[in-house]
Amino acid sequence: MRQLNLSSVLFSVKDWADLLHAVAWPFVALVAIFRFHSVIESLLERVVRVEGLGVKATMAKLDKEIPKAEMEAKRLRAKQPDIPTAGN
Amino acid sequence: MVTATFEQQILEEAAASPVVAIMRLTLEIDRELRKLLAATGNLSQYQGVLPEAIGLLERANGIELPRELKDTLTQFWSLRNHVVHSQVSEHLALRALDYGLRILKMVKSIPRYSYVVVRADVPVYANSACNPPAREDVRGVIIETFSPEGKPTGWHIFPSTKPYSPGESVSWEWNRQNEKGWGPSWYQEPDPNDPSRRTIKSAWGESLEFVGRNLEDI
Numbered sequence: 070m071r072q073l074n075l076s077s078v079l080f081s082v083k084d085w086a087d088l089l090h091a092v093a094w095p096f097v098a099l100v101a102i103f104r105f106h107s108v109i110e111s112l113l114e115r116v117v118r119v120e121g122l123g124v125k126a127t128m129a130k131l132d133k134e135i136p137k138a139e140m141e142a143k144r145l146r147a148k149q150p151d152i153p154t155a156g157n
Numbered sequence: 158m159v160t161a162t163f164e165q166q167i168l169e170e171a172a173a174s175p176v177v178a179i180m181r182l183t184l185e186i187d188r189e190l191r192k193l194l195a196a197t198g199n200l201s202q203y204q205g206v207l208p209e210a211i212g213l214l215e216r217a218n219g220i221e222l223p224r225e226l227k228d229t230l231t232q233f234w235s236l237r238n239h240v241v242h243s244q245v246s247e248h249l250a251l252r253a254l255d256y257g258l259r260i261l262k263m264v265k266s267i268p269r270y271s272y273v274v275v276r277a278d279v280p281v282y283a284n285s286a287c288n289p290p291a292r293e294d295v296r297g298v299i300i301e302t303f304s305p306e307g308k309p310t311g312w313h314i315f316p317s318t319k320p321y322s323p324g325e326s327v328s329w330e331w332n333r334q335n336e337k338g339w340g341p342s343w344y345q346e347p348d349p350n351d352p353s354r355r356t357i358k359s360a361w362g363e364s365l366e367f368v369g370r371n372l373e374d375i
Contacts, residue, residue, distance in 0.1 A: 127239075128256075130232050131232050131256050134232065135259050138225035138263055139263060141224060142226075142263045143266075145222075145267070146268065
């Protein structure tokens with residue numbers, strides 16, 4: 070098997086820096102996750118809470134809008150008392 | 158109306174799995190919206206996203222919707238997606254079911270035109286004397302239209318290659334692929350008092366093919 074001689078392909082400081090960057094960033098990410106996990110956790114909790122608030126807001130809107138729509142549907146139907154039922 | 162049995166089935170389903178129940182309920186709402194779209198001739202444009210159906214119905218003629226229905230359906234659709242795709246409490250899922258059942262009742266109660274087959278498989282002729290042979294590639298179907306008030310507004314004969322049965326409630330759909338349609342045609346109308354006597358009537362000058370489906374198949 071052919072051995073790759075790094076010094077034969079990495080000529081400049083920039084080449085070495087690029088290699089280091091490519092290899093090192095996953096380790097940096099792991100360290101960052103380990104170091105800042107509590108901050109990340111609280112951010113995720115906040116996202117979940119915001120989503121929960123979204124659901125609450127949706128239900129609040131439905132609580133408000135459905136009775137209005139039901140009244141309107143009743144009014145429209147009252148205008149047309151002899152309507153055949155759906156499917157007939 | 159939403160039948161007590163359907164509501165009961167959904168609630169029984171919810172006891173085992175609220176998510177399955179809400180998925181089934183959404184399918185039923187979708188089916189009712191399809192029926193409404195079919196009655197207005199807009200079914201082919203519907204892609205299956207509930208709020209989009211209301212958009213199509215708002216632009217359709219001959220149908221009046223509660224103003225809040227679009228908003229309500231949009232909110233329900235988003236809640237349904239949340240219930241189906243996230244881990245939610247049983248309480249939330251049951252509330253979503255309640256909203257869905259109320260929306261279904263509303264959609265079912267919307268007044269709409271209806272179309273009923275009066276006579277099917279009527280031989281039609283290319284000549285005004287109705288001399289045989291009848292057209293081989295098409296038959297006539299006589300459709301009676303009922304207004305949203307349930308009053309008959311008249312009947313018409315249309316060309317169709319589909320089989321129909323008298324009494325069937327059908328959707329308002331046309332085959333736009335067959336732009337050629339059929340030219341002037343005539344048919345024989347039996348005398349209601351004496352079936353042996355027939356009157357020749359004009360069927361159509363030109364017409365697309367009627368391809369309405371039985372509403373139960375939508």
